[in-house]
Amino acid sequence: MTKLLFVAPAAVYIVLFFGYPVVKNLTMSLQEYTTKTFFTGEAPWVGFANYTTVLTSSLFGPAFLNTALFTLGSIVGQFVIGLALASFFRRRFPLGGILRSLLLLPWLLPIIVSSATWRSILDQDGGILNRFLGGFGLDPVPWLTSPSVALISVIIVNIWVGIPFNVALLYGGLQEIPEELYEAGALDGATGWNAFWHITLPNLKPVISVVLVLGVVYTLKVLDIILGLTNGGPANSTQTLAVRSYQESFVNFEFGVGSAYSNILILVSLVFAVIYLRVNRRAVDE
């Protein structure tokens, strides 16, 4: 019995702070849950009306597409740059270890700090990036104020934020590949790119899958980067499902509609969570 007391606090916490919110979101999404509810305590059941509102909203399609583009762009960028840096730092050279750990800094900073900093860097008129580009005679780019560029800008910033996490995990994976494999490969003439394709990538596969799936799950729920940089604008060009959910609930106080959005987000995350669990089990079994 005392043994159960070790897990009881954690179990209670998880039920109250994960179980209850998930159930509450499900019920809220079926109710007309607005500011009025907080005064009258009444939240009439409305069936799937909130979901209909969400799916027929002119913002749903763009938000879904933006979520997909934001996630895909971020993951590809973070992963490719992260793998390149992890492979580079796998070499042994003076100061390598220190440089590699300093590389983690962007990951440890509060994300809103990174958003604020990038917002000053990307400022159209005075930002250092446009002044730098101006040095090459290029026109200033409206990084955060043009609907056609803003999504690219938030993706770039999210890539920057995510690179260290990718480097840390992939570097860990590279360390696990036995040196003998490369020595054996070198005897067969596999060096450089050849070794990378035929030795590094296949052996890194379990870690790569975990990095990619975790990256997707984390990126789907990103809010601070977008709110800090663009607040979903300009002209809704950086609205994602997570941003929509926040704005419906906490800006429009339409909690029913907001939770419908977030349940759609959970559903998408769940697909990737299942992939993660399958991949992780396989990685552990191997």
Added chain:
Amino acid sequence: MSQTRLNTKATVQPTRSPAQARPKSRKQLGYTALGIALLAVMLFPVYWMVNASLQPSGNTLTATFFPWNPDFGGYEKAIADQGGNLITSLIIAVGTVILSLAIAAPAAYALAQFRFRWINIALLVIIISQMIPGIVIANALYSAYNDLGMLNSIPGLILADATHAIPFAILILRSSMMGIPPSIVEAARIDGAGLFRAFFSVVVPVSKNSLITAGLFSFLFSWSDFLFALTLTTTETVRPVTLGIYQYLGTQVSNWSAVMATAVLSSIPAIILLIIAQKYIAAGATGGAVK
């Protein structure tokens, strides 16, 4: 820092055979130079944050590449406006560390060492809980906190912020506690210690390193939290500094030096941790995700 430098040297030298070492040394310096260049590009935004915080007028239009005449006006304003928020963040972060470790450490030990039949299901629940978007939790907590009078309260934010920390801490502590030999706990119990006494006097001391790692990350997660600060506070009474920065972004973008000074002050915990606790950071970076 100096300790890690010694460590890397100690691990690097023996693996390199002397025959290879000499012709490679110039190439290796080239790698060091390239490594520094890559790091300079990656960390440029961090440099720019510090630089902009020291610019006189606070206007990025006139910011020079180096703060030749550093001006601390931004910091004066930041501390005057945000000093209280920094302290609020500190209290919340320390509270989150205490709460998270108090809940996660015994649970992690139980999941690592006791033979419950439902351990795999518990682990599955913990992993899935890490994937639930914060906005889902915020939606539900807002209405619950509203009823309970817990909006704008430090305990309310500590409890919410622990949602980032507790699943992570359980996973990372469990993976290290799997390595504790059951015999040392049994020895304490034969000496008459109860299960809890044995936990505190044997398990906690031998798990010191992973407790530090989990504690550091709990601190960082809570210190960096933005979503719960944004949704679960509605007045000025309890305001973490992350929300302070967000509000600056709405009102003070003409005074970038104050915004960037607040950003620098909010980055100090991350920078200190990275410098003095590298080994724990590295353990946390891989531990929670893969294991």
